[in-house]
Amino acid sequence: MQHDTIYKKDGKAIIANHYDSYLSNFEYNIEQTTVKTNFGDTHVLVAGPPEGKPVIIFQGGNCINPMTLSWFLPLIKTYRIYAPDTIGHPGYSAQRRISAKDDSFAKWSTELMDHFSTERAAVVGPSYGAGIILRLATFSPERIACSVLVSPAGLRLGSKLKMVKDILFPLGMYQFTKSEKHLITLTDRMSDGLMKDQDRRIIGDVFNYVRLEQDMPKLTTKKELSNYHSPTLVIAGTKDVFFPESKVKKAAEEAIPNLTAFKTYEMGHFPSTDHLAEINEDILLFLKNHY
Template sequence: MGKTSIYKSVEGKRKIVQHYENYIKTFAYDVERRYIDTSFGKTHMLLAGPIEGKPLFILQGGNCINPMTLSWFSPLIDKYRIYAPDTIGHPGYSDQNRISAKGNSFAQWITELMNYFNIERCAFIGPSYGAGIILRLAAFMPDKMDCSILVSPAGIQLGSKFKMIKNILLPLILFNIMSSSSEKYLNKITNIMSGNSMKEIDKLIIGDIFKFIKLEQEMPKLTEKEELMHYNSPTLIIAGENDIFFPANRLNKVAREVISNLTAVKTFEMGHFPSEEHLIEINNEIKEFLNTHY
């Protein structure tokens, strides 16, 4: 597979990688690292939690860095063995060629990672784009899944395109062309994404991702009911009422139609990025779900 780069410059890549390393230093637990060769390219993985713990794959959100997503689910690390890959084609240490989230490629990629660790089946958590990847696995390799937790998931139903253009795309264009006002536009975007609750460390990283990364613009395929005919694992959806990309009022209705084995839908008054307070509630819901279904 030909080598390509999602980074706009060598300096940009250096900055994003430094953010990645700085984020790992904030963790109160040890993280192992592994590189795995797959047919889609080399994949960098973070591993944490007790080796004897039940395996739990956590898939990062799109256009962000793996440790940021992993930090959201830190309360799970005491009990579960966490496998968190850097998504190929997204910021991080994995190869940078894009994989389409339309067909079975991501399902095959995850299966290869699971095979490397001799994991037959396991639980999955994915926010946003990561949830869209999990839905591709559910469509093509459902026997690999014991259960899944989809947080503000891509791959089910989109929010208003008008609102996304007005509140995300236009400020992003202005952020990139008006350097004197870039902070104002970054604040506008991150406040919309997080309900005014984004941590400064995350805001800084997202600003640099906007500056230095060729963003992934292709959303995961919207999943059809027929694709999940053989997927019967318990599934929990966590949705945000104020999520500009996948708002609960649109998402939950379609999710119930598409995922026949949807165990529960939990809705929070949050944006696409959960606040620290919401993460406490979300992790409690996830723990309860995993205790019951895994």
């Protein structure tokens, strides 16, 4: 059922408050603009030197764009960053859902690129954002100069039984009781016990005040990517309950024609601060060599 809004009760204001306070903590100057697309208005964060090569960062699902952007802040020194709020996810973009099973997100992405006069760009996406990139690679591969997929959706899922036990059960308990104990259990399993307090509070409010996107992006096949030849870096965590490295690596090697590098980290779905320092080194080196 399609709702007019993804928010429950006072959710829109609560999430907006988290969004704005997250942005205010960044040391970089972040511009905010709205782009009209055929799928709805899209709020975009723009940063970095105007003459820098363009890098589009797609946010993770069911979280807020500044949280995802905070993971990749070192890229802002060198590259012109465009970070759209995903339509139908928490943030300032239109609230109607669009499907990650067809070409909708690919068309949405190319409309954004056209708006910023970007013929080709490097693309970076964690989780659901990586699933969006794989849809773009399937339908408009020529628009991607190179891509970085972090803990990616869209390749292979982890054990459904483990997800029920580790995620859905404590999520249900938290939504029912609003107990901090269940939120800690849940976020510890998402982050291998290393989630920042600020992020934990935001995730808790998203779980309480947002109708969650429950559809994962389509699992991408080798055939779908037959025309996609851009250099691709995949980064995955061994303790990621959603997209574990053991399954993602096999699927990436089978499906992605130009899998330039695959990096494995001993991390959960949410990387720790220390992991992010290393991940950004990997990404900067990859972009230097392939972009």
